[in-house]
Amino acid sequence: MTRVGVDAHVLDGKFQGSRTWVLETLRRAPLLAPELTFVVYSGDPARTASLLGDVPVEHRVLPPGGPVGRNLRFWPRAVRQDRLDVLVTQYFSPPRYPDRQLVVVHDVLFETHPEFFGRGTRWRNKVLVGWSARRAGTVATVSEYSRSQIARVYGRPADDILLVHNGVEATVPSGGALPAPVPDGTRFALMVGRLEPRKNLALALDAFARVDDPDARLVVVGRDDFEDADTLARLAAEPRAVHLSDVPQDALWALYRHATVFLFPSRGEGWGIPVLEALAAGTPVLASDATAIPEAGGAACTYVDVAAPDAAASLAAHLADAFAGRLAFDADAARRHVEAFGWDRSAAELVAALRRSVAAQETARR
Numbered sequence: 001m002t003r004v005g006v007d008a009h010v011l012d013g014k015f016q017g018s019r020t021w022v023l024e025t026l027r028r029a030p031l032l033a034p035e036l037t038f039v040v041y042s043g044d045p046a047r048t049a050s051l052l053g054d055v056p057v058e059h060r061v062l063p064p065g066g067p068v069g070r071n072l073r074f075w076p077r078a079v080r081q082d083r084l085d086v087l088v089t090q091y092f093s094p095p096r097y098p099d100r101q102l103v104v105v106h107d108v109l110f111e112t113h114p115e116f117f118g119r120g121t122r123w124r125n126k127v128l129v130g131w132s133a134r135r136a137g138t139v140a141t142v143s144e145y146s147r148s149q150i151a152r153v154y155g156r157p158a159d160d161i162l163l164v165h166n167g168v169e170a171t172v173p174s175g176g177a178l179p180a181p182v183p184d185g186t187r188f189a190l191m192v193g194r195l196e197p198r199k200n201l202a203l204a205l206d207a208f209a210r211v212d213d214p215d216a217r218l219v220v221v222g223r224d225d226f227e228d229a230d231t232l233a234r235l236a237a238e239p240r241a242v243h244l245s246d247v248p249q250d251a252l253w254a255l256y257r258h259a260t261v262f263l264f265p266s267r268g269e270g271w272g273i274p275v276l277e278a279l280a281a282g283t284p285v286l287a288s289d290a291t292a293i294p295e296a297g298g299a300a301c302t303y304v305d306v307a308a309p310d311a312a313a314s315l316a317a318h319l320a321d322a323f324a325g326r327l328a329f330d331a332d333a334a335r336r337h338v339e340a341f342g343w344d345r346s347a348a349e350l351v352a353a354l355r356r357s358v359a360a361q362e363t364a365r366r
Contacts, residue, residue: 001035001036001037002035002036002037002085002086002354002358003036003037003039003082003083003084003085003086004036004037004038004039004084004085004086004087004088004354005039005041005075005078005079005082005084005086005087005088006022006026006038006039006040006041006087006088007041007062007070007075007087007088007089007090008022008026008040008041008042008048008062009041009042009043009062009070010022010090011023011042011047011048011051012042012043012044012047012048014194014223014225015194015223016194017106017142017166017269017270017271017273018090018091018104018106020166020273021104021106021142021164021166021346022090023051023052024167024343024346024347025164025343025346025347025350026038026040026052026055026057027052027053027055027343027347028055028343028344028346028347029347029350029351029354030055030056030057031055031056032347032348032351033351033354033355036351036354037058038056038057038058039057039058039059039060039082039084040052040057040058040059040060041060041061041062041078042059042060042061042062043061043062043063043064045059045060045061060078060082062074067091067092067124067128068128070092070094071092071093071094071095071128072094072095075087075089075093075094075096076094076096076097079094079096079097079100084100085100085358085361086100086101086102086138086354086357086358087100087101087102088102088103088104088350088354089101089102089103089104089132090103090104090106091103091104091105091106091125091128091129091132092128092129092132093131093132093135093136095131095135098135098136098137099137099360099361099364100137100357100361101132101136101137101138102136102137102138102139102140102353102354102357103132103133103136103138103139103140104139104140104141104142104164105129105132105133105139105140105141105146105150106141106142106146106270106271107141107142107143107146107149107268107269107270107271107291107292108125108129108133108146108149108150108153108154109198109268109269109270109291110122110125110126110129111125111126111149111153112149112153112268112291113198113267113268116196116197116198116267116268130153130154133150133153133154133156134154134155134156137357137360137361138162138353138356138357138360139156139160139161139162140161140162140163140164140350140353141161141162141163141164141270142163142164142165142166142270142271142292143163143165143166143270143271143292143295143296144163144292144295145270145291145292145295146270146271146292147161147163162349162352162353162356163349164346164349164350164353165271165341165345165346165349166271166273166276166296166341166346167276167341167342167343167344167345167346168273168276168277168279168280168338168341168342168343169277169280169342169343170342170343170344172253172256172257172280172281173249173250173253174257175250176248176249176250176251176252176253176254177250177251177254178251178254178255178258179244179247179251179254179255181242181244182217182219182242182255182258184258186217186258187213187215187216187217187260187323188216188217188218188219188242188258188259188260189204189208189216189217189218189219189259189260189261189262189263189286189319189322189323190219190221190255190256190259190261190262190263190278190283191204191218191219191220191221191222191262191263191264192221192222192252192255192256192262192274192277192278193221193222193264193266193274194222194223194224194225195220195222195223195224195225195227195231195232196225196226196227197226197227197228197231198266198267198268199222199265199266199267200265200266200267200288200306201220201227201231201235202228202231202234203265203306203311203312203315204218204220204263204265204315205218205231205234205235205238205241206312206315206316207265207311207312207313207315207316207319208238208240208241208316208319209238209316210312210313210316211316211319211320211323212320213320213323214240216240216260216319216323217240217241217242218238218240218241218242218263219241219242219244219255219259220235220241220242220243220244221244221245221247221252221255222245223245223246224245253281256277256278256280256281256283257281257282257283259278259281259283260283260284260322260323261283261284261285261286261319261322261323261327262274262275262278262283262284262285262286262287263286263287263315263319264278264285264286264287264288264293265286265287265288265304265306265311265315266287266288266290266293266306267288267290267291267306267307268290268291269290269291269292269293269296270291270292271292271293271295271296272287272292272293272295272296272297273296275287275293275296275297275301276296276297276337276338276341279297279300279301279334279337279338280338282331282334284302284322284327284329285297285300285301285302286301286302286304286315286318286319286322286327287301287302287303287304288303288304288305288306289303289304289305289306290306290307297337298333298337299330299333299337300329300330300333300334300337302318302327302328302329304318
């Protein structure tokens, strides 16, 4: 039986795309590959088991600590003691046993958009992600954009970087009530994601301030993640804005379904899961045309060049159209696009990548 270790430390951390990717693929991949035994490492195995439900995996405790300690000490020991044939990690992989590694590099925005990262984070990632992308036996990513950038920056052939896409629930939950600060009947633009400068909340506030509609609202869902203090102050002072830090999943789906328009003006993404979720809920999307975001939204979104000098005015005009019911939206195109990116497909791509890793090791031993 082939044994696959999965670094699931992100399940104990903040909500972000890599956490969703790990959770949703782990909920499905073990069921697709009975010949693989999945060994899941997390800081709280009991909580991880509750998240995964009845999926057949082995759970192990992952000691606290950063990537350097995990890669230099913990993972080499775990590979030996737990007899791992493949180790799946996010971004960083250990220097030992490179042939057994499948590292998922969701993006290299710290290379392409360094202005959004602190100096320490930027240089740590350059060293550790760079080593992983060059040396790991198998490298995967979530979008064509990220694949092209990994190949360009680190010199790994693009056709040697596998795609294991992000996805969306096959069926959007229909239940759930709107949060109390957003009463039924409210016409609102919705933003979802951590609050950090890269997500471009400042531009959203600039654009929304130009919308001459006293009943329109801007609902922002996400925790502060080093957002600019002035931008947070503007958000708090905007009388037509509602900021929700934590929203239960059923309430979040209700927000997606009831939103007049979903707003995603990010300056850079390795994918953009909220865009796909909004489309799955049948909501028009107004998004940035930067990086991998058009892959997440396909032909179903309205895109804006958020780096253009007139970006605020352009975004405001589209928002006004949305609140007036004039924003173009092809529901059939949205449905077709969503159907192509279910989490079942992502799990199947992960299983294919794991099998390729195992086959490559067997070939090398012959």
